Amino acid sequence: MALEHADVLRAAHLARLGLDEGEADRYRDDLGRILEMVDQLQSLDTDGVAPLAHPLDATQRLRADEVTEPDQRETFQRCAPAVENGLYLVPRVVE
Amino acid sequence: MHDQTLTGLAAALTAGEFSSRELTEHLLARIERHDGALNSFITVTGDQALAAADAADAARARGEAGPLTGLPLALKDIFCTRGVKTSCGSRMLDNFAAPYDATVVEKLAAAGTLSLGKTNMDEFAMGSSNENSHYGPVKNPWDLSAVPGGSSGGSAAAVAAGLVPAALGTDTGGSIRQPAAFCGITGLKPTYGRVSRYGMVAYASSLDQAGPMARTAEDCAHLLGAIAGHDQRDSTSVARGVPDYVEGLEAPLSGLKIGLPKEYFGDGLSAEVASAVREAIAVYESLGATVREVSLPHTHYAIPAYYVIAPAEASSNLSRYDGVRFGHRCENPSDLIDLYKRSRAEGFGEEVKRRILIGTHTLSEGFFDAYYKQAQKVRRLIRQDFLDAFEEVDVLMGPAAPTPAFDLGANKDPVSMYLQDIYTIAVNLAGIPGISVPAGFAGGRPVGLQILGTHFAEAQLLNVAHQFQQATDWHLRRPAFAEETA
Secondary structure (H helix, E strand, C coil): CCCCHHHHHHHHHHCCCCCCHHHHHHHHHHHHHHHHHHHHHHHCCCCCCCCCCCCCCCCCCCCCCCCCCCCCHHHHHCCCCCEECCEECCCCCCC | CCCCCHHHHHHHHHHCCCCHHHHHHHHHHHHHHHHHHHCCEEEECHHHHHHHHHHHHHHHHCCCCCCCCCCEEEEECCECECCEECCCCCHHHCCCECCCCCHHHHHHHHCCCEEEEEECCCHHHCCCCCCCCCCCCCCECCECCECCCCCCHHHHHHHHCCCCCEEEEECCCCCCHHHHHHHCCEEEECCCCCECCCCECCCCCCCCCEEEEECCHHHHHHHHHHHECCCCCCCCCCCCCCCCCCCCCCCCCCCCEEEEEHHHHCCCCCHHHHHHHHHHHHHHHHCCCEEEEECCCCHHHHHHHHHHHHHHHHHHHHHHCCCCCCCCCCCCCCCHHHHHHHHHHHHCCHHHHHHHHHHHHHHCCCCHHHHHHHHHHHHHHHHHHHHHHHHHCCEEEEECCCCCCCECCCCCCHHHHHHHHCCCHHHHHHCCCEEEEEEEEECCEEEEEEEECCCCCHHHHHHHHHHHHHHCCHHHCCCCCCCCCC
């Protein structure tokens, strides 16, 4: 499956990763070669094989719905780039 | 004292030959003198280490010392350490001091060990040479023009150079075993779920696993015993008792059935590495093991499957770095999208961006079934290859890497770098444990023998590796780098 310049820009936008046109060209070459390598998977017949998501086939454990964590907002906001009154600051979203 | 094993150091501390403070001061001085040339540490926590050493000496004086009390270790900079920079090798986290300790960090502290600092690594553990670190490449102490391997390259180089007796690494596609092989030390990747991932910065969550890197299998056994076990805070950690990994080390190997996967001895394997591995296997035959060829027929699909699954998981895991809650934030964002895009463009290095883009692309609408779902099906076939092999034999053996450590700058092309992990990557897809032990040299650079077992066979792997180290002295060789009498 060949990769177009637009595919790279689309993935970059979905991943919220800033790329300029020159970088997008370079990544198209790299990603194209990686996908070419990955395309070997298509040659394998996997009819009837169930996908394996967890190497031990385990599923998520459930626990009782109890509050187990104390409030640590201040601790966790100490490593934030910009906070005020306990809120994370970002550029204005709603005018 | 810097050449000794953890076990040897523990005995010396018990005998009162030196204190934990003296040992710690000696190693900190060696880091100060020699790490400029290696670049194996990102952060050295000398004051904290000395305070912990004093506490360990005091505990010993009170008669409260355990087997690991007062032993210095190093932690790959992927493990969260409260109040200490946890960079994961990335500019994104250069300003990040973790607000909590990883479970393994807590467990090692509870066992009485102390940390000298945080070791260098490929950014977000993505790499096989440690050349992808924001903090610059690590050099191999056996040859400063060679890479130490990756992604746990700093941990491997620091142990090999005698800056620290043992370290923790993580292994998503070979990142403990390949640098252990390249640096001539012993490194164990446990079964997926054996060791808690809580507080370990996530790369590919269904593959990541932490493990010990040390001078001997015996030391790895002590460390694994300290870090393994179920953790409520990691829903993928396995609720299963932890055996005594030291107890079985001395069991004789007569009757051990060794399988040699024919796919691990084919094209691309260096002749010198092959011959070192064959000689190691002959040692096992002399110890009473029998050897037969086996097949892992889907081996050459492992790298393609990995480079779908790992980047897909990475693209999801790394979406948390948004410039809002922690980590790097760009200057003067014009709006929220600009904040995300520029913070991430500035904070991530090239290989990380490549994997985020691949993962985002393969998970996106129209591509998911052909890539991700197909890779997960292939993953089941790869695991079945191993399960079938372990019906026939007890352990599998082969090279940890196709060549000895390559030169810095030798693998510029990403795909050629990915192919270096041909013998390690399938192990993570299958979730089984593997260990690399020193088994000779090729062109003056170490060669690692890789030993694989079925799920939760760590005790057996450690026994098999330990018996090899009783019969050979490869693990006792030290690089000329930083030799001094002490």
